[in-house]
Amino acid sequence: SSEGEMNNGSMGNGHMDHDDVVSLIDSTGENELNIPPVLKSDSNKGIEYTIRAQKGETEIFDGVQTKTYGYNGSFLGPMLQFEKGDTVKINLINELDENTTFHWHGLEVPGNDDGGPHNVLEPGKESTIEFEVTQEAATLWFHPHPEGKTSEQVYNGLAGLIYIKDQNSKKLELPSEYGENDIPLIFQDRVFDDEKQLNYKATANEDGTVGDTSLINGTLNPKLTVDKEKVRLRLLNGSNARNYTFKLNTGDSFVQVATDGGFLNEPVSMEEITLTPSERAEIIIDFSQVKTNEEIALVNEDGTTLLPFEITGQTGKNMDIPDEMNDFSVTEEEKNLPVTKEIELFGMMDHVTINGKKFDPERIDFTQEQGVTEVWEIYNKPDMMGGMIHPFHIHGAQFKILSRNGEAPPENERGWKDSFSVAPDETVKIAIQFKNKGIYMFHCHILEHEDNGMMGQVKVE
Ligand code: C2O
Ligand code: CU
Ligand code: CU
Structure with missing residues (x-):
């Protein structure tokens, strides 16, 4: 979409091109x-x-x-x-x-x-x-x-x-005191009108509503006070449509210990992590080495301050993060299974479809047997404008990413997942088994795309 479109109102009423997304406002850090x-x-x-x-x-x-x-x-x-x-x-x-x-x-x-x-x-x-x-x-x-x-x-x-x-x-020896050194962070972006109201109807974008105002756990301008110790952050991208790439302003690395559905086998050292809507990651930041007056903050890809940290003089427990945390694996059998379900994500705005169709509550798109592993292949078909990332999610199961464009997934995706990004022209293969019976949705987790029909149903029997 053109620059002009994005300058227009609600952080863009037009098609959401990733590069065009409005920046968030820096957190002043005035509220705990x-x-x-x-x-x-x-x-x-x-x-x-x-x-x-x-x-x-x-x-x-x-x-x-x-x-x-x-x-x-x-x-x-x-x-x-x-x-x-x-x-x-x-x-x-x-x-x-x-x-x-x-x-x-x-x-x-x-x-x-x-x-x-x-x-x-x-x-x-x-x-x-x-x-x-x-x-x-x-x-x-x-x-x-x-x-x-x-x-x-x-x-x-x-x-x-x-x-x-x-x-x-x-x-497992991991920081686990809720609210002390084990902190949930629900990231959401919003638009507030002149009366400081959330006026969804006026700000909604068919391609995913994004805002300039960052809230974490509902807090505007948040800061987090931490002791000099390792702190676990449970990151949830809870926004309607915005992708976040989290990093530290100091450029320091951190470790990721968990994906959406469980611990990684071993901690993965990262300098940044991208989460598309509905994805989670647990990361651990070591504040024991940080000087009390050092300005350290969690920032977004473009450097916007999301969460400044205030470091107390207090020294906490100095635990070593275990190097074996789980026994997740992809078996040879799973690697060799044929693809039995193909999903093609396509379109933008209110023209989004899955396999050329919009959601119909009366239509069952797929069936799968309870307890049987199948391989699904999800493809994001580009359009004339290039296309956009769709975060794909399936209800009722944690699954394994087998490959991205034929290659093994990055180390930090070698764990249980229930949502993942699919970039334009990318093909992602997953192995999925449902433990229970019933009708489950699969959909794009850009919530406006979901509401516009980018959703289907699998019946597990
Ligand atoms: Cu987060 Cu259909 O769900
Ligand atoms: Cu989408
Ligand atoms: Cu869900």
Whole structure:
């Protein structure tokens, strides 16, 4: 798209060319980062939780109330802590004036509990789901998924975190004091109007709504105070459409320890990491070597300050990051499986399609047998304008990336994934198995593309 288009209003009403995306405003660091509360289980009921989708007002800017949505609060949601082997019961309540669903992104649950567009809860209605947590330690998240309305509801604030722990994560020596040296970071970009409101209808872009204002865990101008120790950051790209490339302003490297769905086998040293919408990564930054007065910050690709760190004089534990964390592997058998499902992503704005079709809730695009591994090949077909990155996601399973354009994936993608970027003209092969039955969505996680029909359904039977 041309320069002119992008200068026009809402950070661009035109087609989203990656290079054109408006920069974020630097964080001044004047507010301490908000840490989402841990959701307590309902009293005396074992592992039972209640989650309400609700409307509210939030003071994002000093002295101004912004109308927002949230789970069990006015903006964003709490953190749900599950353990592998738990049977979890969740009471879902819709206190909004519109339909919603509760989707557990990355969680391996039966289709009926997945909260896709078929699991609609009307305003004022409640329902209860119950499932067993069968997967390993990971950082997942939850958000709404009503047909055609996902982007607006997430934009208004519906998103929360799920942490899973297991025997392995409990014994690994990694920073794990929630809010102290184990910090969730939900990155989102927004546009605020003159009244400091989120006016989705006015700012929405068919190709993915991006904003100039960076929020982390809902905090404007955040900073994070850390001790001189290793700190684990659980990064979630929770934006509707923006890709983030995270790095340190000092150029120092950090290590990545986990992907979307679990630990990497060993820490991978990185100087920067790109996350497309809905991807997660856990990284560890060593602040023990940083001088107290040194200016250190997490910045975006173009140098924009996202999160300045303030270092206390306090020295924390000095743990060594274990060099063996998991036993993830791609078997020879998986490498040799034929491709049985082909997916072609194409188009832009509201012309996005998968295999030439738009989402139809009445149409099952694929079937797959429960417990059987298949290889899916996802291709991003360029258009006349070159095309754009589509972040591709499949519900109900963690899967393995086998190759990108025929080559082994980068080291930091050799772990469980539920979302991945697909660049124009790129082909990504994955091996996927579903543990449960049901109908699951697969889609582009640019939320406006999802809402515009860049989504299909696989029925697992
Ligand atoms: Cu993050 Cu269809 O989901
Ligand atoms: Cu999902
Ligand atoms: Cu897309």
